[in-house]
Amino acid sequence: MAATEQLRTRHVEKPWGRKQLAAPFDETPGDTIGEIWFEPPAEADELLLKYIFTSERLSVQVHPNDDQAMAAGLGRAGKEECWYVLDAEPGAKLAIGFKRSVSRDEMQRGAEDGSIMDLLAWHNVKPGDFFYIPANTVHAIGAGISIIEIQQNSDVTYRLYDYGRPRELHLDEALAIAEREPYDMSLHCEVGDVGNALLVDGPYFRLWRVDGSSNDDKPASSGKAFVLPYRGTATVGTERVEPGQCMFAQDAREICFSLGALGFMAQAL
Secondary structure (H helix, E strand, C coil), X not given: CCCEEXXXXXXXXXXXXXXXXXXXXXXXXXXXXXXXXXXXXXXXXXXXXXXXXXXXXCCEEECCCHHHHHHCCCCCCCCCEEEEEEEECCCCEEEEEECCCCCHHHHHHHHHHCCHHHHEEEEECCCCEEEEECCCCCEEECCCEEEEEEEECCCCCEEEECCCCCCCCCHHHHHHHCCCCECCHHHEXXXXXXXXXXXXXXXXXXXXXXXXXXXXXXXXXXXXXXXXXXXXXXXXXXXXXXXXXXXXXXXXXXXXXXXXXXXXXXXXX
């Protein structure tokens, strides 16, 4: 089995995506690309790493946890995820949780008439903002944002509200699982450009932001890992990883970021 594997990319069209992507990705004339996925190998398909690019707001949505997904007969894992903001236009926002506790009836009325937009807590964002999003958290990504997302590899999404777009909603399913409380801001942090940081430590994965200037202090964890540089380059053994690429490594100890590089290392648990 190969010690490293360069992951294939998948361009995913979305109604809220962009016709021209930011560097390091090429322009894709005629397509409205909202996400770029790095398809994981079969031996490590618990996680999915991807970029998200928005020109419009995403739907208001919520994801089930593992037990809820299994109880619904979906046969897939639930979805916990996290977001690192790479770039954000002035005034860009993320909706995560509610301004206050809301009742089920209040959330239902809000989803039906659009007033849920006023119930949600909209957070102003800037590059370096990091949010962990537990399952059952109602959320929406706003316009004008570029994000790196690391998530459980699941596509189970229940839409509560979609601004009148002609896509299916899942109101009953969403209401059955959604937390109706404010977001726990202890799950948010601001990641600087210096130093290594353990951003997520379970229950489904570990995630480090790695600074190439600090390779002497890099995460020493062994085992399988994904590496994704977004500034500068990384290597896995003798294999080079550029921004816009993602590589799977059998041994995380072989991962090294170049001087001045920044990126992520993720391991499924």
